[in-house]
Amino acid sequence: MKKRVIVILGASGLIGKATLTAAKTAFPEATVRGIARNTATLAGDMSPTIELFDGDLTQPETLQEPFAGITDLVIAVSGQAGSFDRIEHTGVIEAARQAMTLGVRKIVHISGSSTPFAPPWFEAGQAKYKSEKALMQMRAPVVILRPSWLMETLPRMERNGRISLIGSGKSRVHWLALQDLVQIIIEVLQAGGKLNGAYTVLGPEAISIATAAEKYTVARQLAAKPARMPVFVARILSMMVRELRPVTDLFRVFENFDEASLPEARLPFTVPATTLDMWLKHGHADSPAKQP
Numbered sequence: 001m002k003k004r005v006i007v008i009l010g011a012s013g014l015i016g017k018a019t020l021t022a023a024k025t026a027f028p029e030a031t032v033r034g035i036a037r038n039t040a041t042l043a044g045d046m047s048p049t050i051e052l053f054d055g056d057l058t059q060p061e062t063l064q065e066p067f068a069g070i071t072d073l074v075i076a077v078s079g080q081a082g083s084f085d086r087i088e089h090t091g092v093i094e095a096a097r098q099a100m101t102l103g104v105r106k107i108v109h110i111s112g113s114s115t116p117f118a119p120p121w122f123e124a125g126q127a128k129y130k131s132e133k134a135l136m137q138m139r140a141p142v143v144i145l146r147p148s149w150l151m152e153t154l155p156r157m158e159r160n161g162r163i164s165l166i167g168s169g170k171s172r173v174h175w176l177a178l179q180d181l182v183q184i185i186i187e188v189l190q191a192g193g194k195l196n197g198a199y200t201v202l203g204p205e206a207i208s209i210a211t212a213a214e215k216y217t218v219a220r221q222l223a224a225k226p227a228r229m230p231v232f233v234a235r236i237l238s239m240m241v242r243e244l245r246p247v248t249d250l251f252r253v254f255e256n257f258d259e260a261s262l263p264e265a266r267l268p269f270t271v272p273a274t275t276l277d278m279w280l281k282h283g284h285a286d287s288p289a290k291q292p
């Protein structure tokens with residue numbers, strides 16, 4: 001039987017890094033490889049049995065070596081302002097096509113809960129929407145996971161000792177713990193060919209963004225209450241500082257998108273159970289200094 005070779009694209013990211021370690025634990029006999037444009041800083045934190053490669057999914061030739069013998073591909077990449085389509089749409093499709101040519105058996109693609117509702121101006125959401133559609137059209141052996149906001153993004157919103165929000169923060173989000181999402185990715189890999197399609201992955205409780213920020217502020221004993229910037233101010237700022245645009249757009253989408261309005265879906269894998277209170281009590285792995 002062909003040796004299992006699991007490749008994770010976006011290996012240095014929040015989701016990719018946690019998936020790498022979990023995949024090596026769940027499949028000790030498999031070769032587990034991680035790809036990102038810069039993996040230099042990763043090597044110190046990783047088991048030496050995990051293979052790391054510098055690669056860029058917009059440059060297919062850089063994927064040839066890490067894709068050798070590929071059986072499973074996990075795609076957890078993020079674009080940047082101005083490059084979402086090149087990375088999260090055309091780059092993802094080309095990487096999937098390359099893996100399919102090599103006989104990949106399962107592709108797990110990380111999208112987002114708002115992807116099916118992405119407005120035309122939402123660059124990241126449109127790129128995700130197009131890649132989802134193309135993966136389905138090319139009949140890729142794919143499971144698309146559309147996760148809600150990860151609890152681990154809360155520390156990323158911390159600036160100078162307080163959480164910074166954009167907009168009203170009224171919309172409810174089914175906050176999801178990274179460990180629950182990673183568990184699902186592993187279950188999808190274990191299920192192999194039995195599972196296909198797109199699944200929205202929500203945490204157990206719908207809590208407004210503002211309330212979650214307040215809970216985090218209390219649990220982390222931050223000195224100041226969350227700050228809220230009006231959407232129109234964030235939009236003006238993001239015209240001057242392009243890097244602010246993705247986060248502004250995401251908050252803008254969630255001004256009008258309430259996950260609590262989504263229909264309840266049956267999931268063919270373990271239903272996420274970690275609540276925000278549980279996660280706040282038991283700590284979190286991400287560094288508060290990290291920017292979104």
Ligand SMILES: NC(=O)c1ccc[n+]([C@@H]2O[C@H](COP(=O)([O-])OP(=O)(O)OC[C@H]3O[C@@H](n4cnc5c(N)ncnc54)[C@H](OP(=O)(O)O)[C@@H]3O)[C@@H](O)[C@H]2O)c1
Nearest residue numbers: 010011012013014015036037038056057076077078149150
């Ligand atoms: N975090 C959340 O709460 C959340 C929730 C729902 C959905 N998602 C989606 O899940 C995906 C992953 O999210 P994340 O939070 O893990 O992202 P992240 O922490 O920003 O990591 C993104 C990863 O993509 C890699 N990458 C970017 N451009 C690349 C390229 N051209 N070639 C190869 N690798 C590239 C980055 O590494 P280099 O920069 O070194 O290349 C990094 O490893 C995103 O699409 C995100 O929208 C995230």
